[in-house]
Amino acid sequence: MRVEETVEFRRKNLEENTGICYSLRAVLTMAEKFDINSLNAAQKQAVQTLSGPVLILAGAGTGKTRTVTCRIANMIEKGANPKGILALTFTNKAANEMADRVAGLVDRMSARAMTVCTFHSLCVRILRQDIGRLGYKENFSIYTGSDQTGLLKRLIMEYGARREKLEPGQVLAELSRVRNQGLGIDAIEDTLIAAVSKAYMRELKAQNAVDFDDLLILTERLLRAYPTVHEKWNKRFTYITVDEFQDTNSLQMSLLRQLVGPEHNVCVVGDDDQSIYGWRGAQISNILDFESFFPNPTVIKLEENYRCTRQVLDCANELIRHNAGRRDKTLRTNKEGKHPVRLLAMPGSEEEAEFIADEIETLRARDSLAWEDFAILFRANAQSRQLEMAMREHHIPYRMVGTKSFFDRREVKDLLSYLQMMDNPDADLHLLRVLNTPPRGISPTTASFAIDWSRDNKKSLWATLVDISFLSECSTRSQNCITAFTDIVTHYGSEFAASERPFVEILEEFLKEIEYEEYISRTCKTEEETNRRLAAIDDIKVALRQFWLPGHKLTDFLAGICLDNERDDDDIEKKSGVCLITMHAAKGLEFPQVYIVGVEEGLIPHTRSVDEGSLDEERRLFYVGITRARERLTMTYCARRHRYGQEERCLPSGFIKEIPSRMYEFVDYEKLMKEPVSQDEQDDFFASIRSMLADD
Numbered sequence: 001m002r003v004e005e006t007v008e009f010r011r012k013n014l015e016e017n018t019g020i021c022y023s024l025r026a027v028l029t030m031a032e033k034f035d036i037n038s039l040n041a042a043q044k045q046a047v048q049t050l051s052g053p054v055l056i057l058a059g060a061g062t063g064k065t066r067t068v069t070c071r072i073a074n075m076i077e078k079g080a081n082p083k084g085i086l087a088l089t090f091t092n093k094a095a096n097e098m099a100d101r102v103a104g105l106v107d108r109m110s111a112r113a114m115t116v117c118t119f120h121s122l123c124v125r126i127l128r129q130d131i132g133r134l135g136y137k138e139n140f141s142i143y144t145g146s147d148q149t150g151l152l153k154r155l156i157m158e159y160g161a162r163r164e165k166l167e168p169g170q171v172l173a174e175l176s177r178v179r180n181q182g183l184g185i186d187a188i189e190d191t192l193i194a195a196v197s198k199a200y201m202r203e204l205k206a207q208n209a210v211d212f213d214d215l216l217i218l219t220e221r222l223l224r225a226y227p228t229v230h231e232k233w234n235k236r237f238t239y240i241t242v243d244e245f246q247d248t249n250s251l252q253m254s255l256l257r258q259l260v261g262p263e264h265n266v267c268v269v270g271d272d273d274q275s276i277y278g279w280r281g282a283q284i285s286n287i288l289d290f291e292s293f294f295p296n297p298t299v300i301k302l303e304e305n306y307r308c309t310r311q312v313l314d315c316a317n318e319l320i321r322h323n324a325g326r327r328d329k330t331l332r333t334n335k336e337g338k339h340p341v342r343l344l345a346m347p348g349s350e351e352e353a354e355f356i357a358d359e360i361e362t363l364r365a366r367d368s369l370a371w372e373d374f375a376i377l378f379r380a381n382a383q384s385r386q387l388e389m390a391m392r393e394h395h396i397p398y399r400m401v402g403t404k405s406f407f408d409r410r411e412v413k414d415l416l417s418y419l420q421m422m423d424n425p426d427a428d429l430h431l432l433r434v435l436n437t438p439p440r441g442i443s444p445t446t447a448s449f450a451i452d453w454s455r456d457n458k459k460s461l462w463a464t465l466v467d468i469s470f471l472s473e474c475s476t477r478s479q480n481c482i483t484a485f486t487d488i489v490t491h492y493g494s495e496f497a498a499s500e501r502p503f504v505e506i507l508e509e510f511l512k513e514i515e516y517e518e519y520i521s522r523t524c525k526t527e528e529e530t531n532r533r534l535a536a537i538d539d540i541k542v543a544l545r546q547f548w549l550p551g552h553k554l555t556d557f558l559a560g561i562c563l564d565n566e567r568d569d570d571d572i573e574k575k576s577g578v579c580l581i582t583m584h585a586a587k588g589l590e591f592p593q594v595y596i597v598g599v600e601e602g603l604i605p606h607t608r609s610v611d612e613g614s615l616d617e618e619r620r621l622f623y624v625g626i627t628r629a630r631e632r633l634t635m636t637y638c639a640r641r642h643r644y645g646q647e648e649r650c651l652p653s654g655f656i657k658e659i660p661s662r663m664y665e666f667v668d669y670e671k672l673m674k675e676p677v678s679q680d681e682q683d684d685f686f687a688s689i690r691s692m693l694a695d696d
Contacts, residue, residue, distance in 0.1 A: 039063075039070065046300045047071045050078065050239070053294035054267040055287070059331045060274060060316070060627035061307025061590065068241060068269055069098060072114070073105035075239055082106075082113035084238035086259070089118055090247055094588075098243070115237070119252055123215040124559050130222055130229050139555045141209040141424045146413065148172055148200075148211055151429050154451075155199045159192070171196050179213050180251050180281045207427045207460060216251050223258035234261040245270030249281040257293060264294050272327050273320050276584060276621045278614060288325065301329050305627075307590050309337025312633050314663050316626045322658050323616045331627075339632045341664040343599075343656065344672075346638045349383070351669060353390035356595050356636075360578060361394055363593065371397055375579040375591035377625045379603045384580055387597070397577030401585045411520055411533045415540050416561060418510070422493035423554045425462035428454075432461065438519035441481035446474065462486075488513060496554045503554065504545040511537075583625045594629035596622075599637045600650045622655050635664075 036044055043063060046056050047070045058064035068087070076082055087102075089095045095116050103111035115122070128138055143151070152168035175197045178187045185201065188194040204210060210218065223230045240260055242248070245268035248256070260266045268290065275284040290297055305313055313331050320326070346352040360374050376387055384400065391398040414437055417430040425431070432451075436442045453473075454464040464470050466486050471479050492510045496503060511517060517534060524530040547557045579591065583604075598604065605618030626633060637652045 036070070036074070039067070040304050042300055042302050042304065043067045043070070046302070047074050049298050049300065050075055051263070051265060053264045053290075053297035055290045055297045055299045056267065056269040056302065057299065057327055057329055058269050058271055058302045059305060059329055060271065060624070061305040062302035062331070063306055064269055064302065065098065065101060067302065068243060069101040069105060071267065072102050072241065076106050076110050080239055082110040084236065085114045086122070086237040086239070087114070087116040087241040087243065088122065089116070089243045092118060094243060095121070119255070120212060120215050123219040126219050126222065126233065127215065130226070131218065133226055133229070134218055134222060136210070137208050139208070139424055141207065141420055141427045141430075142215070142559055143204065143209050143211045143429070147429050150433070151203060152196065152200060155196050155203065159196055159199070166192060166196070171200065175200070176213050177281070179217060180249050182250065203428070207429075208424055209427055216255060220251060220255045220258060223255070230258060233259060237261070238263070238265060240266045242266070242268045243270075246272055246275035246284060246287045247277050247282045248286050250283050250286075253283065253286045253293065260294070266294060273323070273329075273620055274587060274624050276587060276617060276624055278617050288327065303329050303331055305331045305333040307630055308333060308627055309335050309631060311337045311339070311341050311663070312626060312629050315341050315633070315659050316623055318659050318663065319619065319626065319655060320623045323619055337631060342634045342667055343664050344634060344636045344667045344669060345652075346636050346669045348638050348640045349386045349642065352597055352636050352638055353386040355669065356387070356597070357390040357394040357396060360396060369593070371577045372579070373592040374595075375581060375586070375589075375593070375628065376595045376597060377581060377583050377586050377628065378597050379583055379606060379621075380598075381582065383598050383603075387580055391578060391580070399575035399577045399579050401579070401581045409533070409536050412536050412540060414516070415507075415537060416558070419496075419507075419554060420558055422489055422496055423558060425489070425493065426460040428461040435485070438514060438516060440485060441477065442485065443478070446478045446482075449474070499551055499553065502545065503548040503557070504541050507541060507544060583621050586628050587624050590628050590630055592631045594633050596625045596633070596635045598641070599635045599653045599656060600641070601653055602650070604653050604655065619655060
């Protein structure tokens, strides 16, 4: 067949299967960008196996994302309908990265037709169409962590649980645990937590709101209970890919089984050796027992590591083989490193932090490295304090993962609460936040009276505020203030609902009328704080400006904000400096120079792992930490460490004994400090300093 005939055949095949007219240029572009010969043998097999269930065991640093994106591109090249391709991830960042990389391999129309999103985003799409069958309205609100906490604080007060020192986090953790296991609230043994949980669920339903667990639970219920809905979504997606499959829980697995059609064209990608989220519900059995969910799968192992040196991988492989029941695989690499893995024995955490800071300074100067090349991994948040102090003393810029979120800023929460309330007035939590913000004469006493009245009369707070019977029991001043508030919210809520002019214009007019920005300026102590808070308001305006098109719904904008905020940590790639990061947060990242501190009993593995029977997961966590290193890995343990205000004696982690001593270089801190600096080291150091000064 001639080249022209081949192109024409592909064009016709694509048109017949997708209903989208691809140009000759688009097909040629696709063929040029997608090169299967750039993959290794295992990756090629994964890319070419498109039918039936497929399990890709992707070890650390084995090119998982490239393999998955090339596989999706191959589907399209073979004639698959892009509209029928679904790729599920756990974070918006991962979804965006995958979508961008696929877009680089296929034509623009195909890239736009596919669905690449998180589990929760997919659930929102499904529920927006069919949640009415479950007794909700389609414009439901989504409660995020801070919203849930606010509601639970109020309920805890109402139930008198404050005297019992019950925290919202305890309720959320227990409620999430039983719900994700498919159990009812009656399965909660603590009667007080069970009572507050039931009230919480009632409040959400009354406010036409759902939380993140609800998104999964209600979607799975919808697909399971309504055959027409089930059939619609089965036909919608013919090829499903799930990334980081080892992190799925039982509910997500059930949801996946509902989504997968009879052809079982499902591909899951993950690594049981990197399953480290059992404490938040992840079921490693989903990947270990994949054959019991989708029979006769093709199992493909990606074992060629492109990240780490041989020295690092040898340690990682020796460690992880001590886990029983894992899927057998051994990572290999052609990358012979220049540096041995080191294990340093330190007197205490102060010396540990000081040594690392000093060495980072030296290596950066000597080897012309960037601050961002270095990462310090730790098991517990409490370990970071000493490290931060050392960084500051050495004037080393550093970045911490998990700093205060943009969406937790006071002014941002205020604006989003106003928008949420105008979109769904029955969402009591959002209404309460802004009821007297800025101050408008609605006192706390009036607010409390409104809450009591709404509960007694089984109405939402908004319905209470507009109820003539309630208003008649208020003072004339309170009546006027409440009416002014409800009138302005109703007016601008109608403007947003009509979607006839840009949302940002509506918001700006609203903020001007309530004098919100003036209120912010009055409450700030410094000009810097004022500018920072006003800049945050501008960021919300920019987001609204970019989102709006005629006919777009405010509901969808708010849903996107909630989903962006819930799962993703701050993007550390946008920050500069040495990275101080927990071992859990480090998963998926890599750095040239890695320090793992506190490799001690009680930290790695954590004390509670023995009681909880999660020693294997702690070993996997250590394995994840080790495989973050691209070039140099240093592990440290201390003889003593301060905990809870007291100094404690420490023992090196038992995991160290599982790595043969020939695979690492043991360094004693006391001996190291006594060794004189060699002339070569001095010459290299000062030469690098002169080079840096010359560059400046």
